[in-house]
Amino acid sequence: MLNVQQVCGGYTGESILRNISFEVGKGELFGILGPNGSGKTTLLKMISGILPIQEGSISVNGQLLSKFTPKQLAKMVAVLPQHSSQAFSYTVKETVSLGRYAHLDGWFQGWSKEDERIVQQVMVQTGVADFSHRDIQQLSGGERQRVYLAQALAQEPEILLLDEPTNHLDLSYQKELLDLLKKWTNERSLTVISIFHDLNLAGLYCDQLLLLNEGAINKRGTPNEVLKEERIKEVYQTEIKKHPHPKVPVPQMVLLPEWQNELEKKDPIINPNMLSLSKDHIVLQSSVPLRTMSSGVVGAGMGWYETFINRHVDKNYDCSDHRKEMAEYIRSHGFDPNESVGMMTAVRLEDVSYRLYTEKDFSVFVVVTAGVGNAVDASKSDSHSFEMVPGTINTWVFINGNITEEAFIQGIMTATEAKVKSLQDQMVIDRMTGTLATGTSTDSILIAATQSGKSLEFAGTITPLGKLISKGVYECTTEAIGKYVKRIQE
Numbered sequence: 001m002l003n004v005q006q007v008c009g010g011y012t013g014e015s016i017l018r019n020i021s022f023e024v025g026k027g028e029l030f031g032i033l034g035p036n037g038s039g040k041t042t043l044l045k046m047i048s049g050i051l052p053i054q055e056g057s058i059s060v061n062g063q064l065l066s067k068f069t070p071k072q073l074a075k076m077v078a079v080l081p082q083h084s085s086q087a088f089s090y091t092v093k094e095t096v097s098l099g100r101y102a103h104l105d106g107w108f109q110g111w112s113k114e115d116e117r118i119v120q121q122v123m124v125q126t127g128v129a130d131f132s133h134r135d136i137q138q139l140s141g142g143e144r145q146r147v148y149l150a151q152a153l154a155q156e157p158e159i160l161l162l163d164e165p166t167n168h169l170d171l172s173y174q175k176e177l178l179d180l181l182k183k184w185t186n187e188r189s190l191t192v193i194s195i196f197h198d199l200n201l202a203g204l205y206c207d208q209l210l211l212l213n214e215g216a217i218n219k220r221g222t223p224n225e226v227l228k229e230e231r232i233k234e235v236y237q238t239e240i241k242k243h244p245h246p247k248v249p250v251p252q253m254v255l256l257p258e259w260q261n262e263l264e265k266k267d268p269i270i271n272p273n274m275l276s277l278s279k280d281h282i283v284l285q286s287s288v289p290l291r292t293m294s295s296g297v298v299g300a301g302m303g304w305y306e307t308f309i310n311r312h313v314d315k316n317y318d319c320s321d322h323r324k325e326m327a328e329y330i331r332s333h334g335f336d337p338n339e340s341v342g343m344m345t346a347v348r349l350e351d352v353s354y355r356l357y358t359e360k361d362f363s364v365f366v367v368v369t370a371g372v373g374n375a376v377d378a379s380k381s382d383s384h385s386f387e388m389v390p391g392t393i394n395t396w397v398f399i400n401g402n403i404t405e406e407a408f409i410q411g412i413m414t415a416t417e418a419k420v421k422s423l424q425d426q427m428v429i430d431r432m433t434g435t436l437a438t439g440t441s442t443d444s445i446l447i448a449a450t451q452s453g454k455s456l457e458f459a460g461t462i463t464p465l466g467k468l469i470s471k472g473v474y475e476c477t478t479e480a481i482g483k484y485v486k487r488i489q490e
């Protein structure tokens with residue numbers, strides 16, 4: 001569809017872009033990225049034919065851009081510039097109707113039913129139909145942006161060029177606009193070439209990305225190929241971190257603010273004095289959010305949480321809507337479920353076991369409640385029927401240190417191995433199979449780290465961090481099971 005070959009050029013004598021070559025396929029949503037001044041707008045101006053190129057070639061459907069008449073070009077390519085402004089006082093509908101100009105024989109000569117239908121349709125699609133009779137000068141920045149988009153779409157172009165289309169738009173209109181563009185690329189094979197400053201939006205919506213740096217191509221490829229942490233850090237000269245989108249397999253980038261360096265220098269913060277115990281629940285309230293990976297009823301997965309609750313429930317607790325009920329319980333006790341990890345246990349909470357384990361410059365605080373009434377041998381779990389019951393071994397591991405994503409996962413493995421060993425050493429039996437149990441059917445775990453102080457890369461069993469986790473989980477699980485067994489024997 002669009003072929004850019006070895007293009008060089010810029011403004012009167014000064015060459016801004018160097019050796020730019022890429023292709024854009026029909027129906028593609030193509031994003032142009034790059035720092036301020038990298039040449040994005042200059043490139044877009046060249047593609048739209050406003051700025052002549054100094055070297056190379058740009059062709060559309062196999063024909064050089066310079067061979068099209070202005071009217072042919074206007075029918076084929078529509079442009080939504082960065083800061084659209086209009087000197088004259090037009091209504092919204094008149095402004096949108098200007099988009100049909102390239103299709104008319106003369107100025108509003110032969111305005112057809114089809115022209116009217118298209119204008120009405122794009123006004124509805126861009127959400128401007130409700131104020132179609134208002135003066136464009138009286139609209140907000142976001143409303144005006146949508147009117148100019150409607151004007152560009154009314155042109156029914158094959159290629160739509162956009163310079164930062166989501167500028168001025170609030171969150172919901174950003175999404176609506178990009179959803180609409182994506183739909184037009186899929187359903188009408190509209191080719192969209194757009195400049196983005198928001199790397200995350202570009203990653204979410206674009207099929208292909210072109211990253212410019214100082215007038216040259218740094219990388220061209222799919223979002224996963226272009227949005228690499230090291231590359232973005234280098235090109236934008238800033239601290240960022242890449243993380244996965246929670247629903248779709250595209251990378252997302254987050255900024256790391258300067259003040260996070262201060263956080264990293266702070267002293268350890270999680271200790272046994274922060275634990276409050278009652279018959280109903282055990283709560284650990286942190287003064288700062290902790291990076292947490294857990295299988296809690298509330299707050300499961302990866303997140304930042306301040307409140308950690310292990311709640312006692314009756315053996316016959318109805319688990320049918322346990323998430324909602326637990327969130328209500330947390331709220332009714334004065335905590336925010338959005339900032340909490342909540343677990344349940346049928347075990348008596350007086351039998352909790354907890355201890356702080358310290359190394360030279362980091363520490364681990366372990367809290368375990370354990371009961372083995374529904375102990376299971378994982379190698380024979382086929383013999384068991386699936387039943388949701390409140391968890392019985394709940395393991396909390398708080399780390400006063402700065403740990404990697406890898407260490408979170410290794411921490412869960414290490415803690416699980418230590419738990420299994422404790423069960424085996426105490427000869428806990430799966431009642432269904434009569435074999436040694438490896439856990440219980442609904443155990444829960446959390447690893448929560450302050451992400452300040454010492455950097456800890458690994459948490460496998462023989463690493464410095466893994467040694468504390470192993471020892472802590474083994475000892476606390478053994479003690480908690482011991483208390484449980486003693487109680488049921490009494």
Ligand SMILES: Nc1ncnc2c1ncn2[C@@H]1O[C@H](COP(=O)(O)OP(=O)(O)OP(=O)(O)O)[C@@H](O)[C@H]1O
Pocket residue numbers: 011016034035036037038039040041042043
């Ligand atoms: N009309 C002009 N005459 C001369 N130089 C210009 C002109 N317009 C832009 N430039 C220069 O060309 C370079 C690239 O500008 P361009 O607008 O293409 O960058 P950009 O990547 O779109 O930046 P931004 O993200 O800030 O919009 C800059 O150094 C800019 O100063």
